Amino acid sequence: MTPLPHSHLWLAALLGAMLASGPALAVEPDEILPDAALEARARAISSGLRCLVCQNQSIDDSNAPLARDLRLLVRERLKAGDSDQAVMRFVEDRYGEFVLLRPELNAHTVVLWLAPLLVLIGAITVGIRALARRASQTAGSPSLTTVEEEKLRALLAEKDAAGD
Amino acid sequence: MIVELGHFALVLALLVAVFQMVVPAWGAYVRDRELMATAEPAALCQLGLLLVAFLSLINAHVTSDFSVANVVANSHSTKPLIYRIAGVWGNHEGSMVLWVLILALFGGAVAAFGRNLPPSLKANVLAVQASIAVAFCLFILLTSNPFLRVDPPPADGNGLNPILQDPALAFHPPFLYTGYVGFSIAYSFAIAALIEGRLDPAWARWVRPWTLLAWMCLTIGIAMGSWWAYYELGWGGWWFWDPVENASFMPWLAGTALLHSSLVMEKRDALKVWTILLAIVTFSLSLMGTFLVRSGVLTSVHAFAVDPRRGVFILAIMTMFTGGGLALYAWRARDLRQGGLFAPISREGALVLNNILLTTACATVLIGTLYPLLLEALTGAKISVGPPYFNMTFGPLMVPLLLALPFGPLLAWKRGDLLGAAQRLMLAGLLAVVVLAMALAGLRRGPILAPFGLALGVFVMVGAVSDLAYRARLGSVPLEEAWRRLKGQPRSAFGSALAHFGAGLLVVGVVATSAYREELILVMQPGEETKIAGYTLAFRGVAPATGPNYRETVGLFDVSRGGEAVTRLEPSKRIYDVPPQPTTEAGIHAAWRGDLYVVLGDAQTGGGFAVRIFFNPLVRCIWIGALLMFFAGAISLSDRRLRVGAPGRARRLLNAAPAE
Numbered sequence: 167m168t169p170l171p172h173s174h175l176w177l178a179a180l181l182g183a184m185l186a187s188g189p190a191l192a193v194e195p196d197e198i199l200p201d202a203a204l205e206a207r208a209r210a211i212s213s214g215l216r217c218l219v220c221q222n223q224s225i226d227d228s229n230a231p232l233a234r235d236l237r238l239l240v241r242e243r244l245k246a247g248d249s250d251q252a253v254m255r256f257v258e259d260r261y262g263e264f265v266l267l268r269p270e271l272n273a274h275t276v277v278l279w280l281a282p283l284l285v286l287i288g289a290i291t292v293g294i295r296a297l298a299r300r301a302s303q304t305a306g307s308p309s310l311t312t313v314e315e316e317k318l319r320a321l322l323a324e325k326d327a328a329g330d
Numbered sequence: 331m332i333v334e335l336g337h338f339a340l341v342l343a344l345l346v347a348v349f350q351m352v353v354p355a356w357g358a359y360v361r362d363r364e365l366m367a368t369a370e371p372a373a374l375c376q377l378g379l380l381l382v383a384f385l386s387l388i389n390a391h392v393t394s395d396f397s398v399a400n401v402v403a404n405s406h407s408t409k410p411l412i413y414r415i416a417g418v419w420g421n422h423e424g425s426m427v428l429w430v431l432i433l434a435l436f437g438g439a440v441a442a443f444g445r446n447l448p449p450s451l452k453a454n455v456l457a458v459q460a461s462i463a464v465a466f467c468l469f470i471l472l473t474s475n476p477f478l479r480v481d482p483p484p485a486d487g488n489g490l491n492p493i494l495q496d497p498a499l500a501f502h503p504p505f506l507y508t509g510y511v512g513f514s515i516a517y518s519f520a521i522a523a524l525i526e527g528r529l530d531p532a533w534a535r536w537v538r539p540w541t542l543l544a545w546m547c548l549t550i551g552i553a554m555g556s557w558w559a560y561y562e563l564g565w566g567g568w569w570f571w572d573p574v575e576n577a578s579f580m581p582w583l584a585g586t587a588l589l590h591s592s593l594v595m596e597k598r599d600a601l602k603v604w605t606i607l608l609a610i611v612t613f614s615l616s617l618m619g620t621f622l623v624r625s626g627v628l629t630s631v632h633a634f635a636v637d638p639r640r641g642v643f644i645l646a647i648m649t650m651f652t653g654g655g656l657a658l659y660a661w662r663a664r665d666l667r668q669g670g671l672f673a674p675i676s677r678e679g680a681l682v683l684n685n686i687l688l689t690t691a692c693a694t695v696l697i698g699t700l701y702p703l704l705l706e707a708l709t710g711a712k713i714s715v716g717p718p719y720f721n722m723t724f725g726p727l728m729v730p731l732l733l734a735l736p737f738g739p740l741l742a743w744k745r746g747d748l749l750g751a752a753q754r755l756m757l758a759g760l761l762a763v764v765v766l767a768m769a770l771a772g773l774r775r776g777p778i779l780a781p782f783g784l785a786l787g788v789f790v791m792v793g794a795v796s797d798l799a800y801r802a803r804l805g806s807v808p809l810e811e812a813w814r815r816l817k818g819q820p821r822s823a824f825g826s827a828l829a830h831f832g833a834g835l836l837v838v839g840v841v842a843t844s845a846y847r848e849e850l851i852l853v854m855q856p857g858e859e860t861k862i863a864g865y866t867l868a869f870r871g872v873a874p875a876t877g878p879n880y881r882e883t884v885g886l887f888d889v890s891r892g893g894e895a896v897t898r899l900e901p902s903k904r905i906y907d908v909p910p911q912p913t914t915e916a917g918i919h920a921a922w923r924g925d926l927y928v929v930l931g932d933a934q935t936g937g938g939f940a941v942r943i944f945f946n947p948l949v950r951c952i953w954i955g956a957l958l959m960f961f962a963g964a965i966s967l968s969d970r971r972l973r974v975g976a977p978g979r980a981r982r983l984l985n986a987a988p989a990e
Contacts, residue, residue: 192942195851195852195940196934214716216714222716224717227565262712263713266714267717267718268716268719268722274709274713278697278715282727285690286686290686293685296604296682297674297679297682300670300671300672
């Protein structure tokens, strides 16, 4: 088989990635490190790294050739004695922040990480204030006309009759 | 000819929708009953026309009419009939037609069953529904028309992406869209209430069943998508926090909150203004789901329409309905009076907590999904927000929600007794602690938090049963009396207990399969054996096979357990004829304790095949849990008190009420 021109290879990789279920298995048997502890670390690291030619997949889940290259790279670095953080940094230095599925806390992402907490605090504040307001109110007058009141009473009576 | 008929019907439907948007609303404004009453026939007419359009498109696909561009692009003459039909909504244009058809179905249902609604409310609701229809019909006709012809017609079509050729996926979009679009009813009622400046008592009684129906369909739609991903994508995952999944999950979270807050509104006349806001938000998130998937703004497995023109159009629609809705809310909500007093410790209070946590969870998913897009648009920086982010933010929010969940139904309205509720949950707590102790002692691997997750799921499940037991006074009255009381409970009580039980089961499945999954990746020679989770798998080799429109290589695995044959698994690698794409079909053996999941890989140069084997413990609980939630919704919906929309009931009401 004659080698594909480079651009076609890229296209093939993209296509394979889009399919998400090519014939391959993502992690292939020949990639697996004999040292089980090291392999477990490699798997944990690769599930946190994004496959760059895929659509939202980690390299651990992807069949794309580039993902395989990255998996092999991660394992090489681990064999060379790098710590998990060092491997992550090594990959990030080469491929950019985009490769990290768990965004780092930095100026770009501080809003991202703080937002859920702020929303929660906001929601609790609104909830407590509403509860407090309700508790302090003496009587709530429903905004119904007399006719509607009558109808509502009839409905409720019917509901009670149905056995609530 | 039939295709032109469908095209024409779609244009007519647009015109009818324009009429329905303007005339009844004007009628409501000038209090002209005749004009208001036009909404009803207009809605039914619009429904009929869209049905014609949709059926003619189905006809084109079924008869493989390759003079239609949409059929050429998405179908093939060798495709089995069911996938030719499902192919109609398996593509962008066709799915949009389905979208407006479902919208018209809901509008038609309001027109047909809403005879007990005040005329002005009904006119406004149908006008708002029609405005959505106008926007989407225009979108279809201007940017995504499925009725365009090609000349000269090709001999055959391009086929449907084979990974989409699957029964679960065939019915995934209709359910999902019924869910999305169903929330339009809640939206239209909310907007109509804001336009009128008052909340009719009919409001909550109407909104809740329709929200429930939408929520049920969305639940089962999402579950089907997850189920499909699990067995079709070949790596045994069931949820990926993919933006497209998030797009359907956000309306589900908001819809779940809406379901609970509308309960407070219906029973206690409280949280009215909040429920209106939630109705607007929920449908806006549904629109955003459509936008995210259809615009191609996300690059992900599901997003198959990549065309910025469409994106801008849907963004405009979204801005109009979300922005318009929220602006109207900001302007008019103050006119709606709050009602219904309650203490913090009460059923209402518990439901407020539910809403706080669910909306925060929804906001978290929203932020995580949109943040990378916004950051790139604003600064050009590219970051990824993947599963680790969502697990770290969404996960912790679920813990208090699940802990508080069993207490909610046990608290009384207005003022509840927390201590009493806790006493009734003693058994649930006890069983949860037993599970926790057993998991901590028995399962020596997996994350340390996993046993707590399992215990939490069990707490929710037993708590749901305790709720029913308490309602039946089980233990404090004789057994027959308890049985009689149980039978006397309204169906909605069973519905909520079953839904909560399903939620607990889902949690157990999620935790068990995420934390305790086993995996083997190896090369197997024919005749070789391997062991996983108590099973022995003997690889017997591979055999070629052909299907209706594919060829495949099937791996044969004899599975035994303790020397006894269990099953034969036949995972395969397929190549479809048109388009020639490879897929993997996993071999799955489902049992109560978990799934054995085998994927066949490539032939190795040294002989043998690469094989990936998983054991996914209790993974079925995830979908069974979702299925229970669906049926729970159906049980609640069958409760007589909720069927205010049913014609028979409406007539009775009309007869009972004095003429106005």
